[in-house]
Amino acid sequence: xxxxxxxxxxxxxxxxxxxxxxxxxxxxxxxxxxxxxxxxxxxxxxxxxxxxxxxxxxxxxxxxxxxxxxxxxxxxxxxxxxxxxxxxx
Numbered sequence: 001x002x003x004x005x006x007x008x009x010x011x012x013x014x015x016x017x018x019x020x021x022x023x024x025x026x027x028x029x030x031x032x033x034x035x036x037x038x039x040x041x042x043x044x045x046x047x048x049x050x051x052x053x054x055x056x057x058x059x060x061x062x063x064x065x066x067x068x069x070x071x072x073x074x075x076x077x078x079x080x081x082x083x084x085x086x087x088x089x
Contacts, residue, residue: 002047007039016042016073018054018064029063049076
């Protein structure tokens with residue numbers, strides 16, 4: 001199961017970075033993105049549970065930069081939504 005990590009910059013608490021789990025994933029980020037930090041680990045989870053837009057961008061470019069207040073940051077799909085999708089599959 002592939003996992004992701006979310007980082008929040010110490011400079012702006014609304015700036016978040018979503019990337020795959022692992023030090024090599026963070027080190028592979030473009031320098032300009034890494035230099036937006038310093039970054040503090042915020043949360044993590046399973047890539048399959050990410051909302052489709054975030055999952056798609058993560059698959060295409062290996063990271064997502066998100067600007068949102070932490071209370072408005074909704075990365076995961078809700079369990080009920082997954083249940084409906086699974087029933088219709």
